[in-house]
Amino acid sequence: MVKGDNINDIIDHKLFSEDDIHEMCVRLGKQLTEDYAGKKPLVVGALKGAIYFLTDLTRQMDVAHQLDFLDVSSYGDGFESTGKIKVVTDLAADVKDRDVLIVEDIVDTGLTLKFMKDLIKGRGAKSVKCCAMLNKEARRNVDVDVDYYGSKVGNEFVVGYGLDFLNMYRNIPYVGVLKPEVIQKYVNK
Numbered sequence: 001m002v003k004g005d006n007i008n009d010i011i012d013h014k015l016f017s018e019d020d021i022h023e024m025c026v027r028l029g030k031q032l033t034e035d036y037a038g039k040k041p042l043v044v045g046a047l048k049g050a051i052y053f054l055t056d057l058t059r060q061m062d063v064a065h066q067l068d069f070l071d072v073s074s075y076g077d078g079f080e081s082t083g084k085i086k087v088v089t090d091l092a093a094d095v096k097d098r099d100v101l102i103v104e105d106i107v108d109t110g111l112t113l114k115f116m117k118d119l120i121k122g123r124g125a126k127s128v129k130c131c132a133m134l135n136k137e138a139r140r141n142v143d144v145d146v147d148y149y150g151s152k153v154g155n156e157f158v159v160g161y162g163l164d165f166l167n168m169y170r171n172i173p174y175v176g177v178l179k180p181e182v183i184q185k186y187v188n189k
């Protein structure tokens with residue numbers, strides 16, 4: 001949160017509490033532990049939104065893995081995807097012949113995930129899957145598999161636990177729906 005902000009002026013209602021998110025991490029961590037046993041996956045956090053989910057999820061994965069990060073951006077400072085995706089900061093690791101698991105906070109139109117999966121597959125990865133906290137399926141406009149996810153979410157703009165609006169509010173410890181008037185305030189500027 002930002003000092004001086006009143007949470008009640010920002011969040012319309014809470015969608016997923018800290019306990020809800022913890023339960024998602026436990027369930028997904030168990031599944032990933034089974035599915036990646038013996039594979040030493042490369043876990044790729046999609047910067048910046050995924051960092052909160054990534055740190056909690058990987059601590060529930062009882063499987064040896066390595067971490068890397070990829071910053072691919074399409075939203076810029078706005079809240080609507082521009083559709084033009086670029087690599088802001090590339091992976092450090094070579095993904096050739098690796099089992100890669102992309103961790104995302106949310107899959108919305110699917111453009112970001114498709115871009116990342118295609119990029120990593122194109123570099124010769126053995127497998128590329130995604131584990132997202134939230135799946136905003138109704139907004140999908142490209143065909144891409146979200147292999148694991150914590151929960152579906154409706155067509156609402158959510159913030160907190162890594163999810164931002166104008167790069168703010170990521171540190172709200174739960175996921176809430178952003179008040180439409182907050183969006184309006186910035187859109188009309």
Ligand SMILES: O=P(O)(O)OC[C@H]1O[C@H](OP(=O)(O)OP(=O)(O)O)[C@H](O)[C@@H]1O
Nearest residue numbers: 047048049074075107108109110111112
């Ligand atoms: O499915 P899409 O419509 O592509 O949207 C989902 C992506 O958008 C957000 O990232 P953003 O590009 O805003 O950067 P951030 O992770 O730094 O917030 C979010 O974290 C996902 O990565």
Ligand SMILES: [Mg+2]
Nearest residue numbers: 046047048049
């Ligand atoms: Mg992101």
